[in-house]
Amino acid sequence: MPLTWRSDFDKFVVHGNFARRGWLRWSQSDGEENWNVYWANIYTVKAIFHPDNGYRLGDHQVVNHFPNHYELTRKDLMVKNIKRYRRELEREIGAKGETAMATTGGYGPYASHGSPLLEQVDFIPLTFVLPSDYSLFVEEFKANSSRPSSASGGAKNLPNTWIAKPTSRSQGRGIFLMHKFAQLKRWASSMYGVTSGRPASASMYGSTAAANRTSVARETNGATTGETYVVSAYIDNPLLVGGRKFDLRVYVAVLSFRPLKAYIARKGFARFCGAKYTNDVSDLDNSFVHLTNNAVQKHGENYNDEHGNKWPLSDLKLWLEARYGRDRTNRLFADIDAMVVHSLKACQNVMINDKHCFELYGYDIIVSDTLKPWLIEVNASPSLACSDANDRKCKLRVINDTLSAVVLHRMARDAAFADAVVGGGETEKAPAPAPPLSTSSMCDEACSGSAWWAGKQRKLRTTSGAMEHAPATIGCLDLLVDDTNNL
């Protein structure tokens, strides 16, 4: 009995994947609740889990978000959770914790700390949530501006620059950089009415300028909106390739928070700015230099439709190995893995671990020129739109493998689900293999040769038959963490 799937997204990478598996598409006539796998948007998920809804998910059902995924994916809550996690670790280790305000060598609050474990957790830039942390932020801002711009080396760097992002908006909307106290004061007064400054024609820029200007106008007319912002130290020494700044989009599939079980995708991409990076203060307003969001960059003149300014992760790895050596490259990717695990652990205990849920997160990571990864944010609904053929291939693959992982996971742990999937009575353990992925030719998968070695590897690594151990790799997904047997 094929599964029934339902989706809120009219995107090929979702539909194509379900169709390939031969699953049936849900239709209205099936009844609102008769589906097995629902690729929903966050609002639907919110509705599904709303207590007034009166509906409980059945054993045969899976949905692609956790009810309170925002603990990880809203910028302010993520920062809060990670700070708390960090404090807990410090207490555990017994290290005398320094406060977040401690002066440090890097951007992070803890960079100069001793413990290697704590160092691992130092992966978010120093961040304040406004308006609640406003006075702390002002203090830090002033302290920094009085300090000569030497913290991480030389006049090349941007002195005391901060990046402000609204917590609940996405795609680069409402983001701006500031480096002068006057800027901050103007903006804060218009936003929160903190001080009685004159109304701002705040330093907004790029494609976002119009939107911001209207909001500023609205705010100055009446009461301030008080939208929550996070303000972070700006990473002004990003690793550049071909002179341009980029961030990484890394996909992470979480199957369960307690026990924690997650896969990380080895396919992904780096998103590049169209313009060359510069630390020139006069270019701070140029979002094509500083913001890597695809939604911003695609309006730039250097945007290229053939590849959407996206560079495959595998190419980045190759380039890094050639330039920095294998060890440093491997360390970077290990650091990224560790970062993801810590960020998941940070909200492990606050997350509602509903067994019907899984989630495919999109991590945004900036790599510094010292090959240190910084976590920028986590997206609950990474873009499913495809800018080009390679992009589509990558996303198809990631979603395909995520679905495989989810089905395997649920079947192994939940007899009811297995019954629902295979229709009971059948001894078949795994779902029928999906036909090859390629959109352009029918034999890519076979031809790649990767199929057979992946199969070989899987056979090597998994214990035969028994399902307690999760497969170490599923397609392009590597097992990142599995605490199932540690409980």
Next chain:
Amino acid sequence: MASPSPLSESSLKQNATHTDKSKINALKSSSAAYWVSYGSCWNVASTSLSANQKSTALTFSLGNSNNIQHSLTAAERAAHTNVALANAVLAVRERRVESTNDANWEKRTALLDADCPDGWRTARREWRDRLRSALVRVAQEAGLPLVCADNAVDQEISQRVSTSAAAVIAPSAPPRALPPAVRERCLYSPAELCQAVLSINGALPDTSTAGSDSQSTTALGRLPAWGAMRISLSAPTIAQLRAAMPELAPSSRHLGIDEHLKAWFAGEAGQLARLVADKGAVSEGRRALRRGAPSHLRAALWRLALATAIADHASSNGATRGGDDDNDDDIHFERLCGEVLRRPMLIDRLVSEEVSALSDDPHYFLFEEDTRALLLAFFHDPQVVSLCKTCPHPIVRESRVSGGPERPPVYPPAGVLPFRGFALYAAPLAYVHSGSLGRTYTLFRSLYTRHLCCLHTLGTPPHPTQRGGQGDLPSLCAAFESLLVERDAELAYHLCEIGVTALTIAFPWIVTAFSGYLEVNEVLLLWDRVIGYEDIGLMTVVVLAVGIFHFRRDDLLRCETSAEVREMLEDISDVLVVPLLQLCLFTA
């Protein structure tokens, strides 16, 4: 170190008293220049050898020699214990052939024509005329002379040169962009080149002198109905290739496949490669590359295996030895970039347009500027002509372009013409980080002049005496057709029947050595083998092409039309190189 050469000179005489004087002279005259330029190297080597070893080496080299090739081989064998000596001998042996490569292309062309069958000669003449008229046509359409008058070396330019000429020439738009009509123009496309290869007609003089084992070769090569080539060329059989490339066997571990299966293998291969790179023996470098280079040591191994550093010393008269190579490379590169600024040519525009195509490539768009600087400098480099292994494009002489006496004799100075896809030769070098752009340039030049230049030239049929040599493009095409028939006769027959010329599909892959068709890492793994197998290296490209056809045979056999076949083979970006090389060569 002592002054160069007296040692070698005197010991030659001492140890060779019993040999024919004329042989010594032959040896001296053919390679004297190189002995001198390697003099310092030779001294380094000699001082570290015992007197006994020295005399053995030289007695070997002279006593048993019927020709210089043999004597050098023997010397190499005797000297294998000493890295510097071995490298020097190797370099002499390989350069000996090239020393006859006069920079004067007319002489070279005449030489080539002399030992060429008629059909071949005709095809080459036609191709040459075609290129020449294409060049003239582009010049007319663009309304530009082939070479602009020397830019007065005004203050501004010399200023810019002194900062970094590379940085100046890298940004995209040349000062005056080409008119839109010419923008889409290239001198030729791979498809046109393919037609030129297929137009070569006629029989070759029997090359059975090449040996008895070529019987099977010719038998297979002479099945005209199976392929599109109209000339029958001797091509290696699978058995011969298997014997020539034993390292590719699945029984030995390879970077490109085994590091995925055994996590520890990457580390082990890295350590081995590090040892080889540090020791610095050219032949060992090549042997190491046959199993693939770890990406972080690829630049070092390529430099070593291509003998880039040694070749440079030869061309700079051995003036600087020691740690200055990097500096030399950079200075040379900067000088070339300055030349680009001083003497703009029409070719520059074409090259620039070629490179601009990279901006659409997801793997290379970030490296457009570096590649542009590299290629612009390349086409201005007069050393390319003399370094090229095979005769580059026969092109306009500079006198026609009203050149002064001090100017290089060919146009463009490199003697090479860009074609659609030329930028793909240089683009993968962005992933072979060798320290500076100057070093990367030198590496690219070695790679091109030794290997890649054979991929688009109609040179000569492989000379009967050059056994095992890969020849150039027509030979590679012939090898593709005969290997495909041998590997998978059923598939070849099916393709014939439905009227598909396999060669025209594989041709673009072969011309760019798969660059632009595979993932970058796979291209580099393939090029590792190309460099590693030196003389027959490009055969791996052909083998891979056959391997791809063979691997997709089930789907191809189901295809009924040419369009279906093409669609099936349109996207090969998922191909893994090493398993398919093994599949083609080592399965029963």
